[in-house]
Amino acid sequence: MKAALDRLVYGMNKYYGAQKGPVLWRGKEMALFVTCGYPPEESADLLDLGMKRYCRHSRLCYLGMEAIRDYGYHAEFLTPEKIQRARAFAQTLMEKAR
Numbered sequence: 001m002k003a004a005l006d007r008l009v010y011g012m013n014k015y016y017g018a019q020k021g022p023v024l025w026r027g028k029e030m031a032l033f034v035t036c037g038y039p040p041e042e043s044a045d046l047l048d049l050g051m052k053r054y055c056r057h058s059r060l061c062y063l064g065m066e067a068i069r070d071y072g073y074h075a076e077f078l079t080p081e082k083i084q085r086a087r088a089f090a091q092t093l094m095e096k097a098r
Contacts, residue, residue: 005054008058009054009057009058011024012024012025012058013057013058013059023058023059025058025059025060026058026059026060027059027060027061028060028061029060029061029063029096029097030051030055030060030061030062030063031062031063031064031065031066031089031093032047032048032051032064032065032066032067033065033066033068033086033089034047034065034066034067034068035067035068035069035070035077036067036068036069036070037069037070037071037072038069039069040067040068040069043067044065044067047065048065048067051065063092063093063096064089064092064093066085066086066089068082068085068086
């Protein structure tokens with residue numbers, strides 16, 4: 001994933017060379033939906049921090065992250081609570097986009 005993000009920084013942000021070029025995705029909005037095998041505050045927190053920094057560097061508007069824990073094959077992943085959390089986050093994103 002880091003390699004892909006590095007290529008996007010290089011391709012979308014013309015920060016290199018003698019003459020600096022434009023930031024091609026300045027002002028675009030970005031949000032994350034992620035799953036993790038550990039509690040999100042112990043596993044997805046660094047991804048959230050890294051993406052905040054990435055967005056600041058790339059002049060993107062970071063709208064936030066929704067992290068949902070996957071307890072493994074022995075537990076149902078899509079519970080009504082998780083579906084409701086995902087819907088609430090999506091609704092928040094839609095409201096921010098207006």
